[in-house]
Amino acid sequence: MDFPENEFGKQANQAAVHRSQYYKGSAVIPIRHIIFDTEDIVGQREFDEKNLDRLQQIFEVEGCWNLYPEYRIAVTIDQSDLDWSLVHSNVSLEVLMDPRERPLLEFRNGTKLRCIYGKHRIKASSMYGETTWLVDLYTGTKVI
Known part of the structure; x- marks a missing residue:
């Protein structure tokens, strides 16, 4: 029995x-x-003060979980910024790819990493006092 091609599945695989x-x-x-991008992007949530308040309450009770893998956010980074950061943080690409590791990367002042989701978590965590977050790093501009 032949199954019809699933266009959505095909696109998901390509992505x-x-x-x-x-x-x-x-x-x-x-x-x-x-x-975070300020323009409308498909799938990006509008900023919601109620959601921010809800997350702050959760963080007060349960903690922020900013270093837990299941709460990672994806960011895009310029290859030259990544190269600089690896050298100055004394971290290798192999360490970044090891799921058991969580190296801290430092960047030059002014370096910006673009993200399209997680803005409520990041804002609430900043208000909670956190200064770092676990992220997935992607080079390129249209991968997240």
């Missing part, structure tokens, strides 16, 4: 392959380097 080409691993980064 996964595309993302894996640009995936550089995971690291803990200073929150001050994360920026």
